[in-house]
Amino acid sequence: MRIFRIVNAVPNDHSNETNNDSEPSIAVNPANPHEMVITAFTQPDSGISNGPVYFSTDGGENWNLRFDVPGGMPRDQSVSFATTSNELYMAAIKAGGTQLDVMRSADPSTGATFPLIEPERSKIDQPWMQAATVIGGPDNG
Amino acid sequence: MPTVLELTRSSSLVFSGTVVERGTSTVPAVSPSQRLVVVRVDRALRVDPILGDLRGKMITVAATAPETLTPGQRAVFFTNSWIHGRGIAVREVEHVDVREEDRVAAAVGQLPQVHLMDRLKSAELVVDAEVERVSPVEKRSPERNVALWADAELRVRRVLHGTATQLTRVYFPTADWPPWTTAPRFRERQRGVFILHQPDRDRTLSEPTLEAGSLIALDPADFQPESELHRVEELLATIAAEGGSR
Numbered sequence: 091m092r093i094f095r096i097v098n099a100v101p102n103d104h105s106n107e108t109n110n111d112s113e114p115s116i117a118v119n120p121a122n123p124h125e126m127v128i129t130a131f132t133q134p135d136s137g138i139s140n141g142p143v144y145f146s147t148d149g150g151e152n153w154n155l156r157f158d159v160p161g162g163m164p165r166d167q168s169v170s171f172a173t174t175s176n177e178l179y180m181a182a183i184k185a186g187g188t189q190l191d192v193m194r195s196a197d198p199s200t201g202a203t204f205p206l207i208e209p210e211r212s213k214i215d216q217p218w219m220q221a222a223t224v225i226g227g228p229d230n231g
Numbered sequence: 232m233p234t235v236l237e238l239t240r241s242s243s244l245v246f247s248g249t250v251v252e253r254g255t256s257t258v259p260a261v262s263p264s265q266r267l268v269v270v271r272v273d274r275a276l277r278v279d280p281i282l283g284d285l286r287g288k289m290i291t292v293a294a295t296a297p298e299t300l301t302p303g304q305r306a307v308f309f310t311n312s313w314i315h316g317r318g319i320a321v322r323e324v325e326h327v328d329v330r331e332e333d334r335v336a337a338a339v340g341q342l343p344q345v346h347l348m349d350r351l352k353s354a355e356l357v358v359d360a361e362v363e364r365v366s367p368v369e370k371r372s373p374e375r376n377v378a379l380w381a382d383a384e385l386r387v388r389r390v391l392h393g394t395a396t397q398l399t400r401v402y403f404p405t406a407d408w409p410p411w412t413t414a415p416r417f418r419e420r421q422r423g424v425f426i427l428h429q430p431d432r433d434r435t436l437s438e439p440t441l442e443a444g445s446l447i448a449l450d451p452a453d454f455q456p457e458s459e460l461h462r463v464e465e466l467l468a469t470i471a472a473e474g475g476s477r
Binding site: 101102104106107110112131136155156157163165188199200 | 242243244258259260261262277279280281282283311312313314315316317319320374375376407408409410412436
């Protein structure tokens with residue numbers, strides 16, 4: 091029998107928030123399943139210009155909220171880890187609009203930033219991020 | 232060096248505190264390093280209410296110049312949130328001598344007025360008015376997360392800035408999803424000061440669906456109760472004396 095534990099990913103110090111943290115996306119690092127990332131319509135704290143992302147480094151036992159995603163209040167987001175490199179890929183639409191940012195982070199926990207890896211695209215809705223290793227051809231690896 | 236007001240505006244978490252330790256971390260997810268400083272919060276000056284009372288809590292500060300901070304030193308820290316988990320870690324923007332604490336507190340107290348000033352400067356029309364009628368607007372976009380506009384007909388009692396007809400219409404969102412959740416919602420017989428703007432064609436999908444010349448209210452400060460009328464008039468006079476709206 092499988093046992094599922096429900097874990098509250100919202101950090102204790104944000105327990106007062108009553109926002110609608112809807113439309114989540116979750117990614118588990120295939121190279122290190124202890125690393126997990128969640129995005130949602132979580133609002134940044136007042137005065138913060140970057141958007142939030144949740145991460146866990148212990149298989150989902152404990153969660154942290156990090157305010158480092160460019161673009162402020164997020165709209166649709168999708169996250170996926172690369173197969174072997176531990177890098178996190180994120181597709182995020184900026185608040186209210188249809189501009190899509192595609193980012194890659196070397197460390198979704200604390201260290202690295204979320205630089206854009208492509209020019210912004212417009213008129214996009216509900217992006218879906220999939221990261222895979224190319225086998226063969228000019229993009230091999 | 233930026234002014235205290237500029238530092239306050241660019242920092243989401245401002246507090247005075249005492250340096251407890253250097254090179255360590257109070258957040259398990261943040262590894263100790265030389266640039267980190269643990270600071271005990273003595274007085275929270277600008278903190279999102281979600282975080283509650285931070286007095287006495289230890290905060291890990293990623294300092295811009297950790298060598299300038301020594302255990303026991305008191306200072307006012309201008310920071311932005313970095314990691315919230317089992318503990319709080321922030322990135323320092325700047326720190327100033329703790330003797331500046333009251334001046335920083337005054338700057339924090341000014342922030343709502345500074346924001347209101349910004350809204351007034353960018354406003355197309357500012358009126359003292361009463362809502363006569365509120366009607367839903369037919370949804371004009373197939374997109375999700377649209378504003379679900381409603382329009383409020385305002386009976387204008389006095390024009391404070393701009394040009395208005397006696398009956399002016401303002402569009403406001405009724406959607407309860409981002410980015411519309413904090414916009415003012417109007418109801419019939421509501422009286423006060425309405426600070427109205429032109430839609431921004433590039434900001435959201437919903438604003439371009441309104442006809443040219445429409446006026447909207449999106450920011451919580453775009454409606455002020457009647458009791459604030461005098462203050463709004465004073466701010467508009469200040470703006471006019473400084474050279475007018477932008």
